[in-house]
Amino acid sequence: MHRIRVLYDPRQQADGNTSFSPSASKPARAVASWLGAGLPIDILSFDPAPISLLRRVHDPAYVDGVLSCGRVNGFQNRNPAVASSLPWTVGSMIAAAREALSNMRVACSPTSGFHHAERLGGGDFCTFNGLIAAVVAVLDDGFDRKVGIIDLDAHWANGTVDILAAMPDVAARVEHFNFGGDVRDRTPQGIRAWMQELPWIVDGIASRCGLVIFQAGADPHVSDPLGGFMTSAEMRERDRIVFRTCARRRVPIAWNLAGGYQEPFHRVLALHDATMEECVAAFAGQPG
Numbered sequence: 001m002h003r004i005r006v007l008y009d010p011r012q013q014a015d016g017n018t019s020f021s022p023s024a025s026k027p028a029r030a031v032a033s034w035l036g037a038g039l040p041i042d043i044l045s046f047d048p049a050p051i052s053l054l055r056r057v058h059d060p061a062y063v064d065g066v067l068s069c070g071r072v073n074g075f076q077n078r079n080p081a082v083a084s085s086l087p088w089t090v091g092s093m094i095a096a097a098r099e100a101l102s103n104m105r106v107a108c109s110p111t112s113g114f115h116h117a118e119r120l121g122g123g124d125f126c127t128f129n130g131l132i133a134a135v136v137a138v139l140d141d142g143f144d145r146k147v148g149i150i151d152l153d154a155h156w157a158n159g160t161v162d163i164l165a166a167m168p169d170v171a172a173r174v175e176h177f178n179f180g181g182d183v184r185d186r187t188p189q190g191i192r193a194w195m196q197e198l199p200w201i202v203d204g205i206a207s208r209c210g211l212v213i214f215q216a217g218a219d220p221h222v223s224d225p226l227g228g229f230m231t232s233a234e235m236r237e238r239d240r241i242v243f244r245t246c247a248r249r250r251v252p253i254a255w256n257l258a259g260g261y262q263e264p265f266h267r268v269l270a271l272h273d274a275t276m277e278e279c280v281a282a283f284a285g286q287p288g
Contacts, residue, residue: 002283003040004276005107006031007095011048012088012111014081026268027089027110030257033269034276041108041276046095048087049133053094057133057163059120066127074113074122086128089113093130093213093256094137100252101138101211106243106283108276109256115157115178115215119166124155125259131213132163134254135174138211145210148175150202150242153217153258154227156180175205179220186229195234198241206249214242214253218260218271226261232271239275243282255279 013028034041054063065071067086069078092109099107109130116126135147151157157178164171183194206212216239219227230238246253255275260268 002105003042004279004283005044005096005099005103006034006041007046007092007099007107007109008043009045009088009092012085012092014079014085026112026257026260027092029265029269030110030272033273037273039273039276039280044095044099044107046091049090049094049128049130049137051087053133053136054087054090054128057119057129057136057167058117062119062121063128066122074117074125074127076123082127090128090130090133093134093254096254096256097134097138097211097213098141100254101143104250104252105247106253106255106279108279109254112257112259114256115151115153115160115258116155117159118162122159126159129159129163130256131160131215132167132170134213136167136170139170139173143210146173146175146208148205148209148212149177149215150205150212151176151178151180151215151217151258152220152238152242153215154180154219154224154229155217155259175209177201177205179217188229191230191234195237195241198238199245202242202245203249206246206251209251212242212246212251212253214246214255215258216242216255216272216275217258218262218268218275219258221260221262221267221271223267224260224262226259232274235271236274236278239278240282243279247282 096107096109116124117129
């Protein structure tokens with residue numbers, strides 16, 4: 001069985017963050033849940049994102065201000081623990097993209113807090129845009145195909161859209177699907193209709209791209225206070241479609257967690273567990 005490579009380092013964790021969002025403290029809890037469930041994962045080390053790369057994706061004054069705690073981060077605080085974790089959260093996403101390309105299957109970054117981060121600032125629990133940073137990093141490495149970003153978090157990826165508009169050379173190499181901006185009908189009937197379209201959406205992106213970056217947000221769940229429109233079964237099927245399509249197409253996929261705000265928190269972890277289970281199932285038959 002192929003074991004799923006997870007790019008995790010305790011330094012991407014920021015405990016004690018005073019925010020409604022659990023994202024800063026989520027990485028260790030998600031990894032512990034996967035290990036506790038006996039899922040076949042291997043923890044890999046990685047380097048933090050270079051500050052020079054963060055300063056290309058974002059306004060340098062914003063990056064420097066956040067990291068020095070002189071400006072508020074995406075959680076709207078100046079918590080030093082959050083500031084010190086940020087190069088590691090972005091580094092995890094970059095490393096997952098590189099690892100997926102290396103093993104030509106899949107890798108996971110157990111991180112959240114990317115797609116609302118715009119070029120000039122962050123918000124909505126997102127500080128630096130690790131999705132775009134990962135794209136820039138692999139392009140710098142010489143990757144010569146398009147990168148697909150399949151963002152299935154509940155909310156509009158305003159930060160990703162903003163940065164791509166500011167970086168046209170990068171945008172030309174990206175195909176971006178964002179559930180929060182592209183799917184308007186979130187009634188049960190609308191979600192069922194979209195689920196029927198999803199295999200074609202993913203297959204089209206996978207056919208045109210050499211790498212897929214997948215945000216497997218837990219916040220679309222019907223019980224999430226900031227989402228509220230997909231059942232557990234629908235979310236599992238969503239993940240199954242993405243992973244199995246990429247596996248069938250043999251397109252490497254790097255994925256991360258994104259939002260999830262239910263209480264108690266074990267309900268969010270259960271959704272992330274289901275995502276990892278579907279990842280394992282899709283790639284179990286491939287050589288490790």
